[in-house]
Each structure stands twice: as C-alpha cells, then as structure tokens.
Amino acid sequence: MTLTLSRPELILKLIVEQYLLDGQPVSSKLLADNTQLAVSSATVRNTMMALEQQGLIRSPHTSAGRIPTSAGIRLFIDKMLQLQPLTSFWNNELQRKLVPQLPVSLLCQQAGQLLTNLTGFVAIVSAPKADGRIVRQIDLVRLAADRLLLVVIDEDGDILHRVLHCEMAIDNSTLSKVLCLLNAALGGGGQWQDGIERLGTIMRSETALCQQLLQKVLGQLSLDELQQHQPLVYGQHQLLLTPEYQQNSALQQVMQMLERPDGLMQLLDTVTHDDQPKLLLGKESGFVELSNVSVIVRRYQTQPKRLIALLGPRRMNYARLIPLVDACARQLNLNLNRRQASP
Template sequence: MSADDRRFQVLRAIVADYVATHEPVGSKSLVERHQLGVSPATIRNDMAALEDEGYIAQPHTSAGRIPTDKGYRLFVDRLSQVKPLSAGERRAIQAFLSEAVDLEDVLRRSVRLLAQLTRQVAFVQYPTLSRSSVRHVEVVTLDRRRLLLVVITDTGRVEQRLVELDTDVTDEGLLALRTLFATAAVGRRLGDAASALTDAAATVDPDVRPLVVPSVAVLLDSLVEHPEERLVLSGTSHATGAWADQPGALRGVLEALDEQVTLLKLLAALETPDAVVVSIGSENDDANLSTTALVSAGYGSGQTLMGGLAVVGPTRMDYPGTMAAVRAVARYVGEIVAGR
C-alpha cells in the first residue's frame, strides 16, 4: 500500500469516527478502533501530513482532528461506488411509494421517507412543467354560472380551476368547450397546448364565446403556472439536532431552507436522472449553506429529467448511506411519475 493510499485509509477512519461520535478524532482512538496495520507513530505522521495538505484540521486546542470540506470532498470522490441499499430496504421503499394515490402523495411520501432514512432535511421538486403534456381535461357543471375544469398531465399532476361566468351554461357552449379542449389541448406539451387554445378560442362561434373565452382564460392560467418552482420539504426538525452545537449556523440553514429559490438553484445543477451530486460546505454558493452538505439526484424517465430531490445535512454526514438513499428514492419516484 502506498503512503497516499494509507493516508486515505486514515482520512476515511477519521471521517467515520467523526460522523459517528461528533467528537474530534485522536491518533490513539484510531489505533484502538481501526485495524490500520501500522504503528501509532506512523498514524500520527499521516495525520500531520493530512493536516498540512488541508484535509483535516484541529479545532480549538483539542488533541483530535476533524475533516475539512476538502477532506470530505476527497472521501466522497474516492467512494468507488455507492453502496446499494439492501433488498429489504428497496422493497420497503417501493411498497411505501407505490401506495401513493396521486403525484402530490408520491412527492410527500418520498421526502418523508428520505428524511426518515437519512435523519436529515429532505426536499423534492415538482415535475418540470415544460416537459409535461395534457392527458385529459374534464369540464364539470357546478351550477348555472359556474364550471370546474380539471386538468390532468402525463406526469400525474391534477389541477382544478373554477370558472365564474356572466351568462348561463348552455349545452351548445359545453359541447364547444369540450371539443376545443380535446382537439387543442389533449396530447400536447403544456406550452403548445396554451398556444393552440389561444388560437382556437379566437375562432369560436359568437354564440358560445361568453362561455368558451373565460373558460379558456382560466385553463391557460393553469398551463402557464410553474409547478416546478414548488418544493415539498420534510424533516426540518432534524436540522435543530444536527446544528445544535452551532446555533449561528442553524439560523442560516433554516433561512436557506425557507427560501425556495435557493433550493431550486441547487437542483438546477442536475442534468440527468440517476446521477448523484454532492456539494460540500463552501462549494455551495449560498453563505447560509457553508456548513452543509447537499446530496441530490434527478428523477425522470430514461434520460429525461423531470425534477430533482435532495437531502441537506451538516458536512459530517453519513455520505455513503445518504447517497444510497437519495439514489434509490429518486429512481422509484422517476418510475412512478413516468408510469402515471
């Protein structure tokens, strides 16, 4: 084993012990807990070299060392592969998520599950609107001057909109409206459907225009909304424990979690489903997240990215376990959303 490989084994042991105990790690405890196959003096020399290179640091005046952001980065980069979850864990995730009744339920279950599996804060992004298509539009008459429009997308999203009319609903108007939605909206990407509806509504018979035009306007509002700018968050209470010894950092983390724009920017770096991305400490642009690690993955169908999900925790997190959980949940969410 080369000196570099041996030093990495020492770094890996320091990361493991610090994540487990939250206490700085000394050479004596490394000798006692890990079979590193070298003398205590060699371990002390390796720790000194790791400190010189910026991979570990000495907090305060304690004898122990803790990993730096650079040390965690090397540790994560050298994980040759993410350890898969056990068959039992995978079955449990699949069973829990497959019981979801709709997209909203899938997303809520997935973040709750991620937060429980990792004991960290988890969040998931709604499927990106630009890649969704209209699967069905239902028109329901509520009373003489009110309609309910129900839009279902191929990603399983359900939008309901109320239409208030100035004139009574007529059979001719309803038929014209349903025909218009079926021909101009169903089967099209949301942006294309919006354009087609706008064009088609301009040419409808004047007799049905008082019903069709306001209904189309309401539907357009649901098509041009951006649900991908919405997030579902779970496990915020875990942050309190994770940063209990750093109240100043905790305030910043909670502030960042409150800012959906910040979290969405972090997910914007995702390019394909199934690749797990880890950003550590100062690699996060937001100063409020300088004490955090973010483990994220995209979900979708094949190479089509529909959205992203992530776990946020302190830099001293269980990286292999968190990466495995994020990847597994992202995979199942993608399968369920793509299959709806």
C-alpha cells in the same frame, strides 16, 4: 472488498468515520486505542499533524481533537467509502410507495416525501411537468346552483379538480356555453399553455357571468401550470432540527435558497450528465449558501430530464444514503418506462 490503505489514509478514514458518527473532534488517544492501527500515540499525533498540513483535517478550537475538512471528506468518499446494501425496509418502502400506476405528478411527490421521511433530510425533485404539456379532457360539473367542479386531465393522467364558487346562480345555458368555450380553447389534445393564451383571448370578448366564470377557470389553470413547473422541495423543516443548523447561522441561507431553488436546480442539472449518483460537498457547489451542506443527486430520466436529490449537513451517512438516492432514481425510471410502454 478490503481496502489497502497507508497509515495516513487509515487514520484519515477513522477520523472521518468517527466525525460522521458523532460530529465531535477526534483525539489522538482515541485513534491510538483503535486496534486497526497498533501504533503509539506519538505516531498518531505526528500523522495527524501531516494530515493537517495537507488540509485534510483541522482543529475546530484549541483542543487536541481534529475534524475532517471538506477535502478530507472528499478523499474519504472517493477512495475509502464502502457503500452499504439498501436495507430491506427501505427497499420495501420504495417498492410499495413508488408504483407505475401513479400519475407522474403524484409519483414525483411520493418520491420526494418518501426520501425525506426515510432520511430526515431535504428532498428535491425536478418539476413534474416538462414544456409542452397536453390537455386530454376538460369538464365543468355542477355541484350546486352557484358552485361548479372544474376537472382537467393531462396526457400523463394527472387530474386537476377545483371547486369554483360563483357570485350568483349559473343557468344551464351559461354552463353549456362556457364548457364549449373551454373545449374550443383547450380541447382536442392542445398544449396547456397555448390553451391558456387562447382562453384569455376568448374571455376578453365575453361579458357578464360567462366572463366571470372563464376568469375563474383561467386563474386555476394558470396556477396549476405554474405549480407543475416548479421543483418539489420536501423536508425543509428537518434542516431546522439538525444540531449543525442551530450552531451555524450560515445554514439559514440554505433555507432562503430552497424557497427559490432555480439556481440550485441549474447547478444540479449540469452535474447529472449520466445515470450515476453525484455528490456535491460544501464549497464544491460554487454556492456560498451550500458551503456547509452536502447534496446527493441522481438523474432518473433523460427526456425530459428529471433528477432527484437529497440535501443535508456535511455529516451524512454517505454509505447508506448514496445507495438510497440511487435506488429511488432507479425505481422512478423503471416506473416511468413502464408507463410509456403501456398501451
């Protein structure tokens, strides 16, 4: 599709595209030499002055070059950006890595890791588990006289397996008793969190080795429940490598926010009210920490609500990355629907 733009819009478009490409201020001479314009340098300079007065571009220092403001980039994205088709390599990677046979947790992990590997930016995925997680099976398997393997399977097919190291040898009667207590607390399709509470009550009434074993199991179950309800964040180290990060200390606040992303997830939750990709550009987020970054986010499931996001510096290749986030969300949605439809 060919865009019909006024001269100021075309000049803004060229400035934004060049800035997103190399991050350098764009001079009037560079623009005047562009064959799309066919106007004099004086005309370009006058138009750039008007764009600056409108708050769409600014001068980062005393040079003649200009860079776009957040408002300028927003206008470019809303009116002038032409999204590019997904590359065959990226599409093949999505098809190969995100398959419906994977348990939900592993599917979410694969999506986040793949997104950051393909882009070099930070990927954020909703917590794999929603409230009301159901335990389908729990078992203790002897590995040695003083070591046991704890195995717990939930309703999504995700498996928790942890080796429990004991201070003394465990006889068969103790192992059988502990396993019976675990099934009483967590078996029969009960909710994970409720089972943890029941197990805590049972543990307090036991003594000696049984109590020690139950305490170890309780610790592993509680830790897994906490981890499964935390957002997944991948590629924080990639942010450290960007030139923008090294030149702007404010971006270091983003790292602190990613360590405790609850506020960010609440923000993303409010903007993902449909199945279209959304873009938060700098200060639009309302968070000071995000004033120098952009976030592309897309909901991929409604019940429970799950989303996937890509966070990076404002100088992103939006034409390629918005379709990638959209395609990743679509693939996740397709796989989750297939899982639910399977017997």
